[in-house]
Amino acid sequence: MEEKMITLTIDGKSVTVPEGSTVLKACKAAGINVPTLCYLEKINEIGACRMCLVEIEGVRGLNTACTFPAGDGMVVRTNTPKLREARKMNLELILSNHKRECTSCIRSGKCELQALAEELGVTDVRFEGVREEKEIDELSPSIVRDNNKCILCKRCVAVCKKRQGISAISAVNRGFGSEIRAPFGESLRDLDCINCGQCIEACPVGALYEKSNIKDVWKAIDDPETITVVEVAPAVRAGIGEEFGYPIGTNVTGKMVTALRNLGFDYVFDTNSAADVTIMEEANELIERVSNGGKLPLITSCCPAWIKECEQEFPDYLDNLSSCKSPQAMFGALFKNYIAPEKLKIDAKKVVLVSIMPCTAKKFESSREELGENGLKDVDISITSRELARMIKEAGIEFTKLEDSGYDSPIGEATGAAAIFGTTGGVTEAAVRTAVAVLSNNTIDQVDFQVLRGEKGVKEYEVKTDAVKLKGVVVSGMLHAKHLLERIRKGDVKYDFIEIMACRGGCVCGGGQPIVSSKVQSEINVFEKRSSVLYDIDKNSELRRSHENPFVKDLYDNYYEKPLSHKAHEQLHTTYVNRDRYPKDGLR
Numbered sequence: 001m002e003e004k005m006i007t008l009t010i011d012g013k014s015v016t017v018p019e020g021s022t023v024l025k026a027c028k029a030a031g032i033n034v035p036t037l038c039y040l041e042k043i044n045e046i047g048a049c050r051m052c053l054v055e056i057e058g059v060r061g062l063n064t065a066c067t068f069p070a071g072d073g074m075v076v077r078t079n080t081p082k083l084r085e086a087r088k089m090n091l092e093l094i095l096s097n098h099k100r101e102c103t104s105c106i107r108s109g110k111c112e113l114q115a116l117a118e119e120l121g122v123t124d125v126r127f128e129g130v131r132e133e134k135e136i137d138e139l140s141p142s143i144v145r146d147n148n149k150c151i152l153c154k155r156c157v158a159v160c161k162k163r164q165g166i167s168a169i170s171a172v173n174r175g176f177g178s179e180i181r182a183p184f185g186e187s188l189r190d191l192d193c194i195n196c197g198q199c200i201e202a203c204p205v206g207a208l209y210e211k212s213n214i215k216d217v218w219k220a221i222d223d224p225e226t227i228t229v230v231e232v233a234p235a236v237r238a239g240i241g242e243e244f245g246y247p248i249g250t251n252v253t254g255k256m257v258t259a260l261r262n263l264g265f266d267y268v269f270d271t272n273s274a275a276d277v278t279i280m281e282e283a284n285e286l287i288e289r290v291s292n293g294g295k296l297p298l299i300t301s302c303c304p305a306w307i308k309e310c311e312q313e314f315p316d317y318l319d320n321l322s323s324c325k326s327p328q329a330m331f332g333a334l335f336k337n338y339i340a341p342e343k344l345k346i347d348a349k350k351v352v353l354v355s356i357m358p359c360t361a362k363k364f365e366s367s368r369e370e371l372g373e374n375g376l377k378d379v380d381i382s383i384t385s386r387e388l389a390r391m392i393k394e395a396g397i398e399f400t401k402l403e404d405s406g407y408d409s410p411i412g413e414a415t416g417a418a419a420i421f422g423t424t425g426g427v428t429e430a431a432v433r434t435a436v437a438v439l440s441n442n443t444i445d446q447v448d449f450q451v452l453r454g455e456k457g458v459k460e461y462e463v464k465t466d467a468v469k470l471k472g473v474v475v476s477g478m479l480h481a482k483h484l485l486e487r488i489r490k491g492d493v494k495y496d497f498i499e500i501m502a503c504r505g506g507c508v509c510g511g512g513q514p515i516v517s518s519k520v521q522s523e524i525n526v527f528e529k530r531s532s533v534l535y536d537i538d539k540n541s542e543l544r545r546s547h548e549n550p551f552v553k554d555l556y557d558n559y560y561e562k563p564l565s566h567k568a569h570e571q572l573h574t575t576y577v578n579r580d581r582y583p584k585d586g587l588r
Helices: 023-029 081-096 112-120 155-163 198-202 214-222 236-244 253-263 271-292 304-313 315-320 327-343 361-366 385-394 416-422 426-439 478-490 526-539 550-560 566-572
Strands: 005-010 013-018 053-056 062-064 075-077 143-145 170-172 179-181 208-210 227-232 267-270 351-357 381-384 458-464 469-476 497-501
Touching: 005 023, 013 023, 023 053, 023 075, 053 081, 062 081, 081 112, 155 170, 155 198, 155 478, 198 208, 214 351, 214 381, 214 385, 227 253, 227 271, 227 327, 236 253, 236 385, 236 526, 253 267, 253 385, 267 271, 271 327, 271 416, 271 426, 271 550, 271 566, 304 315, 304 361, 304 478, 327 351, 327 361, 327 550, 327 566, 351 361, 351 385, 361 381, 381 385, 416 426, 416 526, 426 458, 426 469, 426 497, 469 478, 550 566
Parallel strands: 005 075, 227 267, 227 351, 351 381, 469 497
Antiparallel strands: 005 013, 053 062, 053 075, 143 208, 170 179, 458 469
8 A cells, every 4th residue: 555645844844754754753854953862763752851842833832743743734843932942941951950970971972961952052051950869770790870860761761671671670750759760679780681781872871881891901901910812792893983983884993903902902802713613513503403303493692681581581491592602702711721721822810801892791791600611711801892992092092093903813713704793693694604504515605695684673584405494583682582482482483593682783783882872873774884894894704604714623623623522512612590580699
């Protein structure tokens, strides 16, 4: 059926939009900027901040453009003295209850409230709000919650509930007593928060941010007795350039590696090398289960937010999880058990291994007791893309002027398959490339599986060859995953292999990536721009299947013998726990 269109006039300009559009969407279509603060398209369209006020001819009072339906023949004004004064007053009222410590705030320069104050010319606040000092929740290993900065926009609540299906935080009370908090007034540490950090990405101010481990990293770097080793996830190179003024979707791998050396790290490695090893283990685990009647579907285990959700809400799926460690942890195991003592001839006990991740949940993962051997943690410290950017700035490094350099050997080699780990569908595509090649005795040349690509939250696929038939699904966004798992429980669908990423779009849009304002998000597809970096790396790689990596071949020939060997299981695989959603003993 053909979509019905309507025409309205906004600030004297005629614009035609689909019936059912809001006035705000009509304004965007007309190229007219209307300020917003609480608005997130399809997630939080509630008009709570009242910044998007407009005048509509024939309609009494001022109305919020994000909630008011556009009508045929409607006449709208967005720029009148009455509107300008109303928006300023509303913004001042928000500011009156806000802890205005902008220069020392973690979001200074990237705060939507700060930007809006400048845009609307608010240089003074005429009102003095009633504000009490609220305790900061910093017990979580991943996320800090500061309600002194909260403006009650409810974007975090909406994302946690509508996109992730968790509802770890919610709005409570009314009037001046209104606040965003976790159930029972508990810390996020002690509830069913999965540490994904999507609430941080949604927050327009500094009320939510990652738990910083920067001081720990500096301490290790500055200790002459410590050997500092850093690994960098694939998605980081696709996003961190934004912190230094590069357009979204710029590959800054070479400059990032140079910056890490300039910070003082002794060794700089690519997590992608471990991702290739992960594929070798996971693809062979899939082959073994499919060939020998093992527990299916096999579900990926590289996303720590998903793992925590599985442990606390879907414990009946624990046997379906791949026992493979994530690439972050697998790199740590590889380095401390093999590379350090065998290749570099250094004492692993003197090593502090730092991971740079696009993910706040990796902080939680690195603290897990299961991830380590011989009294050594696989990963000692995990920091986000944003934290790395702060360290670079703190050190006075002019990022844009740096020369490019490459990762250190002997783990500098990685295939294109490893690079696409950072985007939804990438883990599956990498695994399928190797699994199909092994099952077909390398007689198949296909490496690109377009059906696995794109931002769509649920992507079903089938791979058929003479030797194998695999049916699977790729899911990103925890709510999509929860709905899928319920369908599998009921017997409605059946798969061999499932990839689950908690964050929509995968790691490129992880909770530790550079924050993009809601205004920019409405104009640019951030997922598409960042993921294109990883697909370009893959496309331009000489080797595009994990089992072709010379480092991987040497690793199995000289150390692990073969995938899923006894030694590989000891070092590269892990176990999971049935986790209480609301623990009483502080177990995270």
